[in-house]
Amino acid sequence: xxxxRLFASALAVALVGLVAAPASSARVVQLVVxxxxxxxxxxxxxxAGPYEMLRxxxxxxxxxxxxxxxxxxxxxxxxxxxxxxxxxxTPFLILKPVDMQRSNHKIFYAVxxxxxNLEGLLTATTAGQVSGTDAGYAMTQxxxxxxxxxxxxxxxxxxxxxxxxxxxxxxxxxxxxxxxxYEYSDRASGTFTTNLEGTPGFLSYQAADTDxxxxxxxxxxxxxxPKTRISPTRWAFGKCPTGEASLVxxxxxxxxxxxxxxxxxxxLIYQAKNPIVMGLGFATTRDIASFLRYELRDDAGNxxxxxxxxRRAYAAGGSQTGGYLRDYIYLGFNEDETGxxxxxxxxxxxxxxxRVFINVRFADPNTYSEQDRQHNYLQSSYPPxxxxxxxxxxxxxxxxxxxxxxxxPLVMQVDSESEFWQLHGSLNxxxxxxxxxxxxxxxxxxxxxxxxxxxxxxxxxFPTAGTxxxxxxxxxxxxxxxxxxxxxxxxxxxxxxxxxxxxxxxAEGFEPPKxxxxxxxxxxxxxxxxxxxxxxxxxNVSFPTVYDTYQLLEFGPRFGPQGGVLTVEPxxxxxxxxxxxxxxxxxxxxxxxxxxxxxxxxxxxxxxxxIRSPAHxxxxxxxxxxxxxxxxxxxxxxxxxxxxxxxxxxxYVNHDGFVNAVxxxxxxxxxxxxxxxxxxxxxxxxxxxxxVLLQ
Numbered sequence: 001x002x003x004x005r006l007f008a009s010a011l012a013v014a015l016v017g018l019v020a021a022p023a024s025s026a027r028v029v030q031l032v033v034x035x036x037x038x039x040x041x042x043x044x045x046x047x048a049g050p051y052e053m054l055r056x057x058x059x060x061x062x063x064x065x066x067x068x069x070x071x072x073x074x075x076x077x078x079x080x081x082x083x084x085x086x087x088x089x090t091p092f093l094i095l096k097p098v099d100m101q102r103s104n105h106k107i108f109y110a111v112x113x114x115x116x117n118l119e120g121l122l123t124a125t126t127a128g129q130v131s132g133t134d135a136g137y138a139m140t141q142x143x144x145x146x147x148x149x150x151x152x153x154x155x156x157x158x159x160x161x162x163x164x165x166x167x168x169x170x171x172x173x174x175x176x177x178x179x180x181x182y183e184y185s186d187r188a189s190g191t192f193t194t195n196l197e198g199t200p201g202f203l204s205y206q207a208a209d210t211d212x213x214x215x216x217x218x219x220x221x222x223x224x225x226p227k228t229r230i231s232p233t234r235w236a237f238g239k240c241p242t243g244e245a246s247l248v249x250x251x252x253x254x255x256x257x258x259x260x261x262x263x264x265x266x267x268l269i270y271q272a273k274n275p276i277v278m279g280l281g282f283a284t285t286r287d288i289a290s291f292l293r294y295e296l297r298d299d300a301g302n303x304x305x306x307x308x309x310x311r312r313a314y315a316a317g318g319s320q321t322g323g324y325l326r327d328y329i330y331l332g333f334n335e336d337e338t339g340x341x342x343x344x345x346x347x348x349x350x351x352x353x354x355r356v357f358i359n360v361r362f363a364d365p366n367t368y369s370e371q372d373r374q375h376n377y378l379q380s381s382y383p384p385x386x387x388x389x390x391x392x393x394x395x396x397x398x399x400x401x402x403x404x405x406x407x408x409p410l411v412m413q414v415d416s417e418s419e420f421w422q423l424h425g426s427l428n429x430x431x432x433x434x435x436x437x438x439x440x441x442x443x444x445x446x447x448x449x450x451x452x453x454x455x456x457x458x459x460x461x462f463p464t465a466g467t468x469x470x471x472x473x474x475x476x477x478x479x480x481x482x483x484x485x486x487x488x489x490x491x492x493x494x495x496x497x498x499x500x501x502x503x504x505x506x507a508e509g510f511e512p513p514k515x516x517x518x519x520x521x522x523x524x525x526x527x528x529x530x531x532x533x534x535x536x537x538x539x540n541v542s543f544p545t546v547y548d549t550y551q552l553l554e555f556g557p558r559f560g561p562q563g564g565v566l567t568v569e570p571x572x573x574x575x576x577x578x579x580x581x582x583x584x585x586x587x588x589x590x591x592x593x594x595x596x597x598x599x600x601x602x603x604x605x606x607x608x609x610x611i612r613s614p615a616h617x618x619x620x621x622x623x624x625x626x627x628x629x630x631x632x633x634x635x636x637x638x639x640x641x642x643x644x645x646x647x648x649x650x651x652y653v654n655h656d657g658f659v660n661a662v663x664x665x666x667x668x669x670x671x672x673x674x675x676x677x678x679x680x681x682x683x684x685x686x687x688x689x690x691x692v693l694l695q
Contacts, residue, residue: 104142111317115160150281322351352423359563371548394432417608434578449590452626524592604630
């Protein structure tokens with residue numbers, strides 16, 4: 001209670017005098033640091049020295065009359081204060097050098113995924129546990145590391161960063177209503193109830209009418225099969241942990257009296273009410289980063305905790321927030337309310353062509369569309385796909401993500417193979433007819449070959465081969481390719497310095513690595529049949545026969561490239577787009593892309609795809625998981641199994657040969673600037689410590 005009163009009082013103080021504020025007001029009005037603590041016991045981070053952690057709340061306002069915020073859907077329908085401004089807030093955390101004179105005077109803004117702050121860094125107990133992440137590298141370089149909530153539908157917990165965003169209502173105070181659609185797949189058999197959103201960690205939009213006759217609940221045998229309507233008498237809005245007899249009616253849960261079957265796919269379409277103004281999430285990122293970069297103090301006189309003197313700012317986000325950052329750029333949020341550039345560089349990774357589409361009424365940022373589930377949902381991508389401004393031949397839309405030269409950031413996007421199979425990655429570089437589209441000069445696209453959506457580097461610890469059984473993931477590890485991302489952060493920083501007026505000595509004349517992404521021009525981006533023909537005939541391995549197709553989706557006249565209001569659910573499927581896939585060589589290594597140690601010195605064939613088991617919607621793809629098929633150890637083993645790929649012994653002869661190959665690959669990656677020297681040394685150490693060809 002005391003904390004709530006403190007927040008309310010802080011906002012009241014900050015808003016004093018805002019009645020006379022100009023129509024252009026849209027900013028952080030108060031940034032309250034509530035907790036300051038030594039980070040990891042005062043561990044030192046290179047020349048930057050010890051770090052401290054700041055936790056607090058940012059209070060913000062937006063003005064529906066401000067042209068920088070006019071794009072935000074339903075902002076005009078959000079509650080306003082006496083000054084006509086929309087109030088919202090979000091928790092933040094900052095990791096900064098205790099002595100800011102030892103910092104590099106740059107911000108690394110790590111945009112969290114679904115409220116998970118700094119990708120779990122705060123659960124670390126030693127500096128060693130943090131040093132292997134991109135944020136750990138950023139701290140050794142002296143960056144101020146920032147994260148803040150942006151998503152307003154996450155169930156708050158002690159560790160999650162969740163934005164407190166308003167809900168829109170009609171001018172007369174009545175609820176705003178509209179269609180909402182959720183899909184439920186892979187549900188545990190014998191269960192009866194779920195929240196409407198389908199995931200316990202996320203809020204559900206309330207049903208405007210809990211009469212089941214007004215909603216549609218269906219079941220299907222597959223994602224693409226016919227849907228059968230479930231009788232309105234066999235389900236209800238409410239919780240029922242043990243079935244119909246335990247029903248407690250409400251407007252945010254679903255009870256299916258007959259129980260879910262985990263081989264079936266269910267879908268609910270209902271009229272929802274009280275939409276969150278989710279597009280304000282973009283304003284939280286923009287305004288907090290801008291405040292920390294440019295301002296001396298907030299409206300209440302509190303000093304900027306990391307200023308003055310911030311010279312550069314960079315942002316990065318992965319998967320969901322990779323798409324978020326693509327949309328952030330496209331919608332113009334990299335320009336703050338006074339016209340200043342917010343981020344010099346942005347790194348979206350493993351996003352494919354997704355844009356998170358939070359700028360819609362009844363936004364659902366947790367949902368993403370794939371071949372095997374939620375196939376034709378909004379997040380399956382929508383034009384424009386490319387960074388370059390071009391005309392999409394299917395929709396006729398003439399647009400692009402990078403179209404504001406004065407305030408657009410430099411972009412380095414990093415993708416795995418999964419993004420081509422499930423997130424339409426090829427549409428970054430080809431149009432809907434399969435013809436090439438150029439990458440603009442202020443963007444770089446990098447494809448990390450033979451990796452999946454969740455991938456790791458430098459381990460040399462590979463599991464047993466196999467394809468998925470109910471979505472188990474046999475890829476090596478689960479995480480982010482920190483090595484590539486550390487090198488990418490270094491590269492984008494030097495690129496920004498070389499492009500700017502304040503140039504660092506080591507950035508003089510720096511030219512970043514050229515884009516390395518599959519292309520139809522050189523045959524490294526091909527059709528499914530061409531990819532299947534080239535992939536090796538590995539025993540007991542089936543190459544996918546499907547990928548996530550894309551049809552232009554029609555959600556009604558109030559929806560368009562910038563978002564809007566969905567009035568048609570499910571959408572109408574329009575014309576199809578040509579989707580292309582990365583090509584491989586005879587052992588399954590991709591022809592194009594940035595190849596890290598694991599694909600330059602392979603111990604097997606890794607892919608960005610996996611296939612569901614026959615009992616669970618096979619041969620559909622298995623979400624965003626990958627596969628790994630190890631090489632035989634000896635020629636005799638290879639011949640016995642019928643594997644056409646060379647064995648480890650044929651390729652490397654012995655352990656020393658393998659280690660020498662790793663050393664050569666590491667040197668080459670350092671020269672290409674896709675690997676830091678420290679990571680190269682660690683990879684060589686891992687190879688030497690491995691048991692490859694020692695048995």
